[in-house]
Amino acid sequence: MAKVKIMETILRDAHQSQAATRMSIDEMLPICDKLDKVGYYALEAWGGATFDSCLRYLNEDPWERLRKLRKALPNSKLQMLLRGQNLLGYKHYADDVVDKFCELSVKNGIDIIRIFDALNDPRNMRQAIESTRKHGGTVEAAISYTTSEVHTVDYFVNLAVELEKMGAQIICIKDMANLLLPYTAYELVSRLKEKVTVPLHLHTHNTAGIGDMTNLKAIEAGCDIVDTALSPLGNGTSQPATESLVATLKGTQYDTGIDLTALNELTVYFKKVAERLSADGFLSSQVLKVDVNALIYQVPGGMLSNLISQLKQQGASDKLLSVLEEVPRVRADLGYPPLVTPSSQIVGTQAVLNVVTGERYKMVTKETKGMLTGEYGKLPIEPKPAVIKQIIGDAERITCRPADRIEPELDKLRGDIAEYAESEEDVLTYALFPQLAVPFFKRRKAAKHGVDETIYGKDSPVHPI
Known part of the structure; x- marks a missing residue:
């Protein structure tokens, strides 16, 4: 060995x-x-x-x-x-x-x-x-x-x-x-x-x-x-x-x-x-604790903190256990996707909605529908017909590789960001995060020309750390 x-x-x-x-x-x-x-x-x-x-x-x-x-x-x-x-x-x-x-x-x-x-x-x-x-x-x-x-x-x-x-x-x-x-x-x-x-x-x-x-x-x-x-x-x-x-x-x-x-x-x-x-408040003792919920409900640590945050925003922190119990049920309904980005967010948010509204799939996110229509790819197992019917009705389902439906994008992206892009890397930054990239490029341009960067404060996504 x-x-x-x-x-x-x-x-x-x-x-x-x-x-x-x-x-x-x-x-x-x-x-x-x-x-x-x-x-x-x-x-x-x-x-x-x-x-x-x-x-x-x-x-x-x-x-x-x-x-x-x-x-x-x-x-x-x-x-x-x-x-x-x-x-x-x-x-x-x-x-x-x-x-x-x-x-x-x-x-x-x-x-x-x-x-x-x-x-x-x-x-x-x-x-x-x-x-x-x-x-x-x-x-x-x-x-x-x-x-x-x-x-x-x-x-x-x-x-x-x-x-x-x-x-x-x-x-x-x-x-x-x-x-x-x-x-x-x-x-x-x-x-x-x-x-x-x-x-x-x-x-x-x-x-x-x-x-x-x-x-x-x-x-x-x-x-x-x-x-x-x-x-x-x-x-x-x-x-x-x-x-x-x-x-x-x-x-x-x-x-x-x-x-x-x-x-x-x-x-x-x-x-x-x-x-x-x-x-600075980014490291909590909570992340160092052993959490058996990971084994029982299969919820990764990052997903757990997201669920806690979503429930807090809706004044429903007392419903955490109900949501944790709902997560495996939603996952089974959707064909057992592994809980990792972005499927963890999709399953988690839908579980929160099911519990908070008091009725399963009364409210359905577009991402949950997208998962069942095949926008994210082939699910590990075919969901039950009744679940498909309840959530997406008779909507067309994608059976090909999802990216086969996407036309080449690079040339259009280059044109869209031509005013600010200084490199091909900038074009890709814009492709991935357009709402973050433009303010970033503006701040960079301002800094190079000695302009007060605070003029871009309103559209700046940067938070103090």
């Missing part, structure tokens, strides 16, 4: 999971030299919600963040998370936009792109897989792990085999809600090792308190790479702590080769960052 490789998530998922993605590039750069020398397999540094957060809250150009990290981490592989045909947004984009985004991600410094689809529909991953390989990136195709009557070990093994045939160079088990139990992980990894030839990478969290055990059993079954987060932003809704796993494996056949003393220097630094995030 070769040494286990570690991907460190402190620069992306750790602070996304625990602190609303509020770590700034200025807090990352001073420690990059030490991060670069530890001996990690890779650093997850971009993608996920970082693109949105840079524009919305931090007044940063996400592309410039990537370029700075690439320069500061010359010896490290940089990895990102990509939502397949959704890229880093919340809808499907045309194939030409997906292709250009993958091209520029690699060009600006990304080595490995982890590609997933919320419904595990390989059709929604195909273009990103092909484009990443075409432009010289490494494809890590992810299976979004969940549990249901259809999501068996056989289901995930067959999906992994299909993704390898599509061009995956690494297979990731993406356990976003910490639902993968240790002995199931052992079985799944063992079966995958028999059926696929590429390396296996496990991504889990510690929401339900089982992440460390899940990592260990997966490693014993032959998992090649695991995700961890340095302890100041590790555990809880984040990944299991890096230091704990490195210490556990030291001196064994799985020894990571990483020095605990070197990790401690990083820990000391990131403790100060975590203190700042906590002082």
